[in-house]
Amino acid sequence: MQHRFRSSCILVATVIVFGTLVFIAVLERYKLDGATLLAPEGGQVPEFDGHDDELPPRIHKHRVARDMLPIDPKIIRRFQALSGRKQDDPELISFIREEFIEDRRPFLPKLSHNVYKTPQADEVDKYFKAKNDGFFVEAGALDGERSSNTIWFEKRFGWTGFLVEMDPSYYLQLRGKNRRCYTCNACISPSNYSSVVPFQEKGRGNGAIVPKASLSTFPCLCFPFYSMMRALDKVKIDYFSLDVEGQELAILRTIPFDEIDISVLSVEYLHTDKQQLRDFMESQGYVTAKTLSYENRRIPQWSYDFIFVKEDLFRAVNRTQEQS
Ligand SMILES: *[C@@H]1O[C@H](CO)[C@@H](O)[C@H](O)[C@H]1NC(C)=O
Numbered sequence: 001m002q003h004r005f006r007s008s009c010i011l012v013a014t015v016i017v018f019g020t021l022v023f024i025a026v027l028e029r030y031k032l033d034g035a036t037l038l039a040p041e042g043g044q045v046p047e048f049d050g051h052d053d054e055l056p057p058r059i060h061k062h063r064v065a066r067d068m069l070p071i072d073p074k075i076i077r078r079f080q081a082l083s084g085r086k087q088d089d090p091e092l093i094s095f096i097r098e099e100f101i102e103d104r105r106p107f108l109p110k111l112s113h114n115v116y117k118t119p120q121a122d123e124v125d126k127y128f129k130a131k132n133d134g135f136f137v138e139a140g141a142l143d144g145e146r147s148s149n150t151i152w153f154e155k156r157f158g159w160t161g162f163l164v165e166m167d168p169s170y171y172l173q174l175r176g177k178n179r180r181c182y183t184c185n186a187c188i189s190p191s192n193y194s195s196v197v198p199f200q201e202k203g204r205g206n207g208a209i210v211p212k213a214s215l216s217t218f219p220c221l222c223f224p225f226y227s228m229m230r231a232l233d234k235v236k237i238d239y240f241s242l243d244v245e246g247q248e249l250a251i252l253r254t255i256p257f258d259e260i261d262i263s264v265l266s267v268e269y270l271h272t273d274k275q276q277l278r279d280f281m282e283s284q285g286y287v288t289a290k291t292l293s294y295e296n297r298r299i300p301q302w303s304y305d306f307i308f309v310k311e312d313l314f315r316a317v318n319r320t321q322e323q324s
């Protein structure tokens, strides 16, 4: 009897000591700068809409993942030293190649959905007729899968390409999809020079360059399109998908179309003067082959794009279509 009582005491003591150790370990794990995380009152987690003005003063209000921005002072100094250089400046071009363009990922693709052909891809497809070794550029590429205009050409016909995405959270997802593409976490400059502009994250892939910096923007580095393409050593592009929420016309105006050969473009017209956009592209030898106006909120998929096709390609395809 007495023996059993002593065993029970030892058991209880062991449980208490062990339990205390586990409790302390858990406390340590959740300790944040001396404050312990507690369940909110009533055990309910308040909804967070991304606009919390009641943050304790020590927590910085920036909502962007700061550690993903290029903060290496050596890179920033080099970037600053190259401001004002021309688009074809060799030092600017090698800087982009060395510090900003990332190689294709040599791993199995990790996609979440069946490959989906966007209305843009469907239209662009008509001009290539199952061409096998094409090269595309997509900006902004978002997560590299949802609403991707180029994934069809990569998966179906084995094209390779270059994906540009400024939003750091999308960019991380994009890298994780293991697409067979070069990628770059920067933006295409709306001027003929590299520049720093404020970028604002928004839901549904509507993040964009905005006119003024604020607490919810972060500075992002931009490079001229032509310099980026020279860094990749690519001046022949089959398909360029341009959807960057407002800078489309400004970007197109920086492109020396006599130095770089782009066969087909899809350009979102929603945030730009439509007539100016068409006039500009037509003055550069393109035909406005199609105006897409499609919306499916369920997927979600928006396609408000012009399809611009180089005159000679357009004529060749039109001719064969009439003959058949
Ligand atoms: C920018 O470069 C393009 C292509 O070289 C050129 O046509 C255009 O005039 C330039 N823009 C300005 C403002 O210099």
Ligand SMILES: *[C@@H]1O[C@H](CO)[C@@H](O)[C@H](O)[C@H]1NC(C)=O
Residues within 6 Å of the ligand: 318, 319
């Ligand atoms: C295709 O070519 C014919 C004449 O060759 C022309 O009448 C027609 O407008 C062209 N199609 C488009 C969409 O421009």
